[in-house]
Amino acid sequence: MPDVLPTYADCQAAAARIAGAIVRTPLLENVALGQRLGGRVFLKPENLQRTGSFKIRGALNRMLQIPPDLRGQGVVAFSSGNHAQGVAAAAALLGMPATIVMPADAPRIKRENTRALGAAIVDYDRAREDREAVAARVLAEKGGTLIKPFDDAAIVAGQGTIGLEIAADAAAAGAYLDAVLAPCSGGGLVSGIALAMAGASPGTKVLSVEPAGYDGMRLSLAAGQRTAAHVSTISIADCLMAPMPGEIPFALARRHLSGALSIDDDALRRAVSYAVFALKLVVEPGGSAALAALLSGVYPLNGKTVAVVLSGGNCDPETLSACCTAFPAP
Amino acid sequence: MPDVLPTYADCQAAAARIAGAIVRTPLLENVALGQRLGGRVFLKPENLQRTGSFKIRGALNRMLQIPPDLRGQGVVAFSSGNHAQGVAAAAALLGMPATIVMPADAPRIKRENTRALGAAIVDYDRAREDREAVAARVLAEKGGTLIKPFDDAAIVAGQGTIGLEIAADAAAAGAYLDAVLAPCSGGGLVSGIALAMAGASPGTKVLSVEPAGYDGMRLSLAAGQRTAAHVSTISIADCLMAPMPGEIPFALARRHLSGALSIDDDALRRAVSYAVFALKLVVEPGGSAALAALLSGVYPLNGKTVAVVLSGGNCDPETLSACCTAFPAP
Numbered sequence: 008m009p010d011v012l013p014t015y016a017d018c019q020a021a022a023a024r025i026a027g028a029i030v031r032t033p034l035l036e037n038v039a040l041g042q043r044l045g046g047r048v049f050l051k052p053e054n055l056q057r058t059g060s061f062k063i064r065g066a067l068n069r070m071l072q073i074p075p076d077l078r079g080q081g082v083v084a085f086s087s088g089n090h091a092q093g094v095a096a097a098a099a100l101l102g103m104p105a106t107i108v109m110p111a112d113a114p115r116i117k118r119e120n121t122r123a124l125g126a127a128i129v130d131y132d133r134a135r136e137d138r139e140a141v142a143a144r145v146l147a148e149k150g151g152t153l154i155k156p157f158d159d160a161a162i163v164a165g166q167g168t169i170g171l172e173i174a175a176d177a178a179a180a181g182a183y184l185d186a187v188l189a190p191c192s193g194g195g196l197v198s199g200i201a202l203a204m205a206g207a208s209p210g211t212k213v214l215s216v217e218p219a220g221y222d223g224m225r226l227s228l229a230a231g232q233r234t235a236a237h238v239s240t241i242s243i244a245d246c247l248m249a250p251m252p253g254e255i256p257f258a259l260a261r262r263h264l265s266g267a268l269s270i271d272d273d274a275l276r277r278a279v280s281y282a283v284f285a286l287k288l289v290v291e292p293g294g295s296a297a298l299a300a301l302l303s304g305v306y307p308l309n310g311k312t313v314a315v316v317l318s319g320g321n322c323d324p325e326t327l328s329a330c331c332t333a334f335p336a337p
Numbered sequence: 338m339p340d341v342l343p344t345y346a347d348c349q350a351a352a353a354r355i356a357g358a359i360v361r362t363p364l365l366e367n368v369a370l371g372q373r374l375g376g377r378v379f380l381k382p383e384n385l386q387r388t389g390s391f392k393i394r395g396a397l398n399r400m401l402q403i404p405p406d407l408r409g410q411g412v413v414a415f416s417s418g419n420h421a422q423g424v425a426a427a428a429a430l431l432g433m434p435a436t437i438v439m440p441a442d443a444p445r446i447k448r449e450n451t452r453a454l455g456a457a458i459v460d461y462d463r464a465r466e467d468r469e470a471v472a473a474r475v476l477a478e479k480g481g482t483l484i485k486p487f488d489d490a491a492i493v494a495g496q497g498t499i500g501l502e503i504a505a506d507a508a509a510a511g512a513y514l515d516a517v518l519a520p521c522s523g524g525g526l527v528s529g530i531a532l533a534m535a536g537a538s539p540g541t542k543v544l545s546v547e548p549a550g551y552d553g554m555r556l557s558l559a560a561g562q563r564t565a566a567h568v569s570t571i572s573i574a575d576c577l578m579a580p581m582p583g584e585i586p587f588a589l590a591r592r593h594l595s596g597a598l599s600i601d602d603d604a605l606r607r608a609v610s611y612a613v614f615a616l617k618l619v620v621e622p623g624g625s626a627a628l629a630a631l632l633s634g635v636y637p638l639n640g641k642t643v644a645v646v647l648s649g650g651n652c653d654p655e656t657l658s659a660c661c662t663a664f665p666a667p
Contacts, residue, residue, distance in 0.1 A: 030365060032363075033363035035362075036360070054617040286385075287382075287385055287619040324614065324661050
């Protein structure tokens with residue numbers, strides 16, 4: 008159990024800290040999708056966030072708390088791409104140098120965007136090197152502050168601002184949310200949202216959705232302790248390939264998560280295609296995990312009112328095209 | 338000059354009339370696009386509207402004013418696709434039968450969606466038949482109310498609600514808009530927005546953007562009277578192929594429009610691709626005309642603050658894929 012868990016007040020403080028620098032993404036009801044599935048569906052499109060994913064929220068909340076005298080040394084992060092862009096964009100906003108340790112096989116769009124945001128990239132081989140060890144080596148050489156992708160109280164509180172916005176916008180729309188579904192990798196996003204909803208809309212259930220084979224949150228909750236998934240294949244959801252939740256996300260998830268679902272890669276591909284043709288949104292495979300749970304029936308709607316977090320849209324053209332070709336009919 | 342032009346008060350009344358049945362689309366600043374072009378750019382994503390385009394606003398405002406004793410006879414419309422879906426969705430909401438006269442070569446997604454919304458479709462041959470004559474024949478046979486695509490005061494006032502939302506949301510964001518750019522076919526959208534902005538944000542310029550070869554608004558404003566474009570080719574912007582503005586849109590445009598621009602099909606293709614990869618939004622070629630004017634430099638940003646209307650996202654997969662393949666780099 009980690010020493011310090013973030014609180015609801017930390018989410019509120021994060022919201023005040025990052026306001027103005029992030030996009031206050033809307034909560035959009037999609038009537039056609041609700042009618043199709045039998046219920047009401049709201050979308051939280053974090054693919055429309057700066058850098059194309061939610062990650063800048065946590066990164067900026069964390070980095071704004073680095074003492075001014077340490078900012079000059081910059082930041083170091085390891086990431087397959089979305090956290091990389093979030094950290095790079097936050098660093099650019101704060102005028103700090105950033106070095107990102109990225110797998111050599113990360114989607115091209117994520118590498119190019121990270122570089123375009125002014126960050127230095129250090130490659131590693133996903134199969135043969137440990138990214139945390141590579142990051143530690145960079146830190147030892149250059150100094151600076153490590154910005155972890157999810158196992159950090161300030162990161163989780165920053166992602167929790169999404170939950171605050173969902174709760175406020177649903178209330179403004181006169182809707183009572185039965186549940187919020189969010190994609191899950193290391194669990195920073197879904198545990199932050201669960202923390203925020205527990206304070207802002209206590210009756211709303213929050214559920215995580217992971218790719219099959221990377222469903223460490225599901226296994227961990229079932230076992231009552233952090234448990235790694237038996238990773239044997241590469242998922243199309245490149246942003247959701249953490250085998251196990253972080254300590255802080257897991258501690259929060261045990262308290263606040265109502266369930267943990269998993270879906271297969273074809274459900275992700277189908278959801279990417281549906282998002283393009285029916286929602287008019289570009290969502291990357293991992294970013295569409297919660298939508299996939301709904302469309303595939305893994306989470307049956309049954310008349311309920313739910314919000315679905317679309318967590319990112321940084322998809323290479325080839326992947327987008329392949330999903331749309333494989334599943335052309337919405 | 339038409340007898341009755343819609344007023345600013347008509348736009349406000351339309352907003353009250355259709356609220357709750359439409360999506361209150363957000364106004365999203367895109368910092369990366371602003372930095373790229375040198376200025377501030379806000380997006381009004383009407384591709385996220387119900388039916389995937391703005392058209393339901395005007396259709397619903399018009400149809401809510403049909404006297405109850407005439408509603409049972411239903412409505413008839415002619416449209417290449419977006420107005421068709423808007424009318425079909427509004428008719429479904431009001432429990433009215435709808436018959437839509439559509440060109441046989443309309444994008445498949447638009448035909449399928451119109452049928453899925455419960456409307457009956459009557460085909461016509463774009464090259465050999467006059468759609469207004471076909472619609473008149475349907476009306477003579479079946480009765481009902483004709484819902485014109487743009488040359489109707491209630492339709493224009495309904496589209497003007499977009500301007501009211503843009504003005505309110507820009508003010509809430511503390512931004513002063515130098516200009517609003519919107520796609521133009523028959524001019525219902527852009528003239529409605531110009532009318533609304535003249536009341537809500539009088540210093541903001543409103544400009545229309547048309548495909549080359551279908552730039553009837555530009556020619557009409559230059560000539561001081563409604564003038565048809567010399568249509569010689571098919572544009573990729575299937576939703577913007579009206580050769581000439583309507584009487585009501587033109588009368589409003591003369592008073593309230595600050596300029597009329599035109600762009601070529603490759604600029605549209607490039608904008609569709611940019612929307613996918615950088616904005617994470619699916620925008621159809623015609624819906625991206627205003628964005629294309631900005632990206633191509635046809636409208637130089639020069640430090641200004643502008644809002645760009647993305648008017649629709651009903652794009653067949655083949656078209657989307659072709660645009661992204663032809664212009665892969667954002």
